[in-house]
Amino acid sequence: MxxxxxxxxxxxxxxxxxxxxxxxxxxxxxxxxxxxxxxxxxxxxxxxxxxxxxxxxxxxxxxxxxxxxxxxxxxxxxxxxxxxxxxxxxxxxxxxxxxxxxxxxxxxxxxxxxxxxxxxxxxxxxxxxxxxxxxxxxxxxxxxxxxxxxxxxxxxxxxxxxxxxxxxxxxxxxxLDPSTHFPVEPQPHFVADLGLLANRLPDREARVNEFFLQAAARLHEARFLLGGSGWENKAMPSNVKWIGHVYTADHNAFNCTPKAVLNVSRDSMARYGFSPATRVFEAAGAAACLITDAWEGIECFLEPEREVLVAANGEAVAAQLEALEAPAARRIGEAAYARVLAHHxxxxxxxxxxxxxxxxxxxxxxxxxx
Incomplete structure (x- = not known):
């Protein structure tokens, strides 16, 4: 101006x-x-x-x-x-x-x-x-x-x-704020096949159960990493590691290290659609391979299959994660990074x-x- x-x-x-x-x-x-x-x-x-x-x-x-x-x-x-x-x-x-x-x-x-x-x-x-x-x-x-x-x-x-x-x-x-969220070197303490950052909230927990914990229960050999507050008394499969609140200074490493990261919308956000969470752009800004639960309007922000993977349920998350090879994950993350820098x-x-x-x-x- x-x-x-x-x-x-x-x-x-x-x-x-x-x-x-x-x-x-x-x-x-x-x-x-x-x-x-x-x-x-x-x-x-x-x-x-x-x-x-x-x-x-x-x-x-x-x-x-x-x-x-x-x-x-x-x-x-x-x-x-x-x-x-x-x-x-x-x-x-x-x-x-x-x-x-x-x-x-x-x-x-x-x-x-x-x-x-x-x-x-x-x-x-x-x-x-x-x-x-x-x-x-x-x-x-x-x-x-x-x-x-x-x-x-x-x-x-x-x-x-x-x-x-x-x-x-x-x-x-x-x-995306590219001055705060960007690709960094992976960190050993965040190594996993799938990571999720999500606080435990009443209208999100059921979807975390379905998209994250059920996927973990299906893939016994895969490693799942959960960051966020409120999960201390939650029963989880043995291959899920909860690490508590993750400060924003560690978000880039959390997003860059696992093979893929997951976005799980709250019930109301998914129902209305067109509500990409901050986590979507944080992950894309770190050039992470993002798997998101399905919600109307995702294609307005990231192109499914090329810039983001979209899953209808926990079974689909598990199937996508099992089939995902590291080179493909890198290509998806890099395409998402380019898209958000150009438009978002x-x-x-x-x-x-x-x-x-x-x-x-x-x-x-x-x-x-x-």
């Missing part, structure tokens, strides 16, 4: 910690890209859920991180006042504390020179909640936001938000946001290639 950069006040779960915070990579990629394009971002995050005690990064030079106490509404309200006068105010979903308060209070900042946006990093969950509870207070707030952005979901999510009165809903998909970096997404806010976006249907 040739014009002066925006002052952006962003309220999210955490920029500095990925601990129980799957949106961290998304936030970091977008904020870093916006900074690189001349914008100033103040990221407001609560001290909650042990995230500050499990930081992955120090306060970065490309954002002003403002941490406020996770208890006491007055602290959150002070942050709202601190954001007054920003050009763009973003309320992300899933902050974790004070969500309802922030969703309501931040709208008071709207004015001729301030736009307030709701940025949904888990639109399927939000929309399911609104569908199931006619008394949900957020229903009345949706039409008040200047814009609703989502990190996925495609046309089904757009249609759903518009039914709830959104002025406009636009997906800004996950992407966070700089592409930041450019899309600029165009959207300036009225220059082409408003292409969500089903077209991202």
């Amino acid at each position: 040739n014009k002066p950069g925006m002052d952006i006040a962003f309220f999210g779960s955490s920029l500095v910690s990925a601990y129980w915070n799957g949106a961290a990579t998304y936030y970091r990629g977008l904020v870093r890209a916006l900074h690189g394009r001349g914008h100033h971002v103040r990221f407001f995050e609560p001290d909650a859920f042990g995230r500050q005690q499990h930081r992955d990064i120090e306060d970065p030079p490309w954002a002003e991180v403002i941490v406020y106490p996770g208890e006491g509404e007055m602290h959150a309200l002070r942050m709202v006042e601190a954001a007054r006068g920003a050009d763009l105010v973003v309320k992300a979903s899933g902050v974790g504390v004070f969500d309802a308060l922030l969703e309501r209070a931040l709208l008071s900042l709207r004015g001729p020179s301030t736009r307030v946006v709701f940025w949904d990093v888990d639109a399927p969950a939000t929309l399911d909640r609104l569908e199931q509870d006619p008394a949900d207070p957020f229903r009345a707030l949706v039409p008040c936001y200047d814009l609703v952005l989502t990190y996925g979901g495609g046309q089904p999510v757009i249609d759903a938000y518009e039914r709830f009165g959104a002025r406009r809903c636009v997906p800004i998909y996950n992407a 970096t966070y700089d592409h997404r930041a450019s899309q946001l600029e165009a959207l806010l300036e009225g220059r976006d082409s408003a292409e249907p969500a089903r077209k290639a991202a």
Whole structure:
């Protein structure tokens, strides 16, 4: 942009910690890209859920991180006042504390020179909640936001938000930050035939059972590696090794070392489709051979069979892994790497946001290639 950069006040779960915070990579990629394009971002995050005690990064030079106490509404309200006068105010979903308060209070900042946006990093969950509870207070707030952005979901999510009165809903998909996710040397402690990074969440566990653990049970001689929080009391086949939370600094090695890595969508994400997780782009950015569970829209991001392998169930994962030779795995990973660098970096997404806010976006249907 040739014009002066925006002052952006962003309220999210955490920029500095990925601990129980799957949106961290998304936030970091977008904020870093916006900074690189001349914008100033103040990221407001609560001290909650042990995230500050499990930081992955120090306060970065490309954002002003403002941490406020996770208890006491007055602290959150002070942050709202601190954001007054920003050009763009973003309320992300899933902050974790004070969500309802922030969703309501931040709208008071709207004015001729301030736009307030709701940025949904888990639109399927939000929309399911609104569908199931006619008394949900957020229903009345949706039409008040200047814009609703989502990190996925495609046309089904757009249609759903518009039914709830959104002025406009636009997906800004996950992407690759090539400055943080890239090919590295394999590490012995991550050696496996198939690796999976996934926290244990209620609407993901059944799919992890099916696509990962059932595949492991079918391939007794293969080695399976599971990283993520919450699996300590989970019964697993003997050829599965759980290694706990994997810090983002180790994600590249985790993705580069196994023969292949697996992406398992949460139930709601798979149901809506068009919701590639951050893990998809992290793996592609490391030139890993990715196997993903099937969901509508995958071909808009990576070409099946050439840039990604797609599996309908655990049996298919096992069959693909058993047939996969190292040279083929390398070819798939390298093709995916080239694709995301060319079309799916966070700089592409930041450019899309600029165009959207300036009225220059082409408003292409969500089903077209991202």
